[in-house]
Amino acid sequence: MDSVDLEVLKAAAQWSESGYFVTLGTVVRTWGSAPRPVGSTLAIREDGRLVGSVSGGCVEDDLVERIRSGEWPQDLPQTTSYGVSAEEAHRFGLPCGGTLQLVLEPVRAHTRVPELLAAIGQYRLVVRELDMATGEVRIVPGHRTPSLEFDGQRLITSHGPRHRLVVIGAGQLSRYVASMATALDYHVIVCEPRAEYADEWNVPNTELTREMPDDLIIRLQLDSYSAVVTLTHDPKLDDMALLEALKSPAFYIGAIGSRVNNAKRRERLSLFDLSAAEISRLHGPVGLHLGARTPAEIAVAILAEMTAIKNGIAVRQTFSADAPNMADDASSCTV
Structure with a gap:
């Protein structure tokens, strides 16, 4: 069986290779009682199909509606937040005071998901560095901790058997x-x-x-x-x-x-x-x-x-x- 992270990456690669527009979502920050930890991921296809999870379900529903209506990042990654206010937390089913921030990334050739999957398949621990300004990705030999770093300019994630x-x-x-x-x-x-x-x-x-x-x-x-x-x-x-x-x-x-x-x-x-x-x-x-x-x-x-x-x-x-x-x-x- 695959881990959730691996299932998300496989789905993103398969859908993209089949010609679908795909968005990768990654939880990069949480405040309060967020429903999913930092590093949680999901892949959303242009028709609303998804794999993975970043919340208990309500945030995913909103993301699907946004993507279906064309509100996805076409070329460059972007950030979005949920649960900033008490009203939004209630609307999106977040725990009281819970807030999460996501990076939404369009899957393109330079996203290098197949290369990442190949490294994981070889039991290699690698680090993927996403440049938020250009959308370019670099994959380098990995380290075990931390599993995710985000400073607003770069998203650095660790992949492989930790x-x-x-x-x-x-x-x-x-x-x-x-x-x-x-x-x-x-x-x-x-x-x-x-x-x-x-x-x-x-x-x-x-x-x-x-x-x-x-x-x-x-x-x-x-x-x-x-x-x-x-x-x-x-x-x-x-x-x-x-x-x-x-x-x-x-x-x-x-x-x-x-x-x-x-x-x-x-x-x-x-x-x-x-x-x-x-x-x-x-x-x-x-x-x-x-x-x-x-x-x-x-x-x-x-x-x-x-x-x-x-x-x-x-x-x-x-x-x-x-x-x-x-x-x-x-x-x-x-x-």
Whole structure:
């Protein structure tokens, strides 16, 4: 599945190539309780069809009407604001006091959307710089933060997979985790040196490697935008990855298994050159305690915990004394 940002860019490129006039809209500033964050995008076709969102719907309706009536930027980008007054906030369905500012950009050849899509498809992080005065676009190698900058003269946006997820193992549970993670805009790298599993891997928009887990973790040079989840149930593979990952700045490191097995795993890790503080970073049993049992439910629990930590939300496991442990068989795990 595509992220919303990617869906918007794909629609803009396809419609433009088919001969339609297309406008890209990007939220560049918000004040108060705006319904969508800075960086939210949408593409609107001349006949009113749209993909993406910049509000709860009412702003989109007004934009469609304006574009249908010819009030779109024909040649150069322009800005527009919604919710400046209490009356407008009510009219456009914005929360009380909410205000947002958009950049509306006509899609032309020099917009370079196909080039941007090609870079994203190659898992490259790139920065797109839009000159508001000329409409010219420049695409350069990217950085991870900030995701958007706007000073009234230039709109600078970061595109591509802003976070990486390394999944150790290519079993059934890994398929659900990888699919959900790609929808959350992760670049998913699946490590599976076992041929019987690697040969069957076919999850779209993921990268498969047959390297040994420790070699992969060292090669990737994990940063604070990286996460690692070990899902093989094989200590020889999972522990190899954890020994390197726990020494890295990765924001999330999790391992599947029961509480008993994770306690044993921590004992094994303590025999190597890992400090107590490094071992304490391990999330195991992996994921939030949701009572999850099926692979899909477990994947939800894992991604929920990862999302909370990525967004700076403290999580605390609340396993009760009689709660079932996470079994060694992923099909019957409880998270």
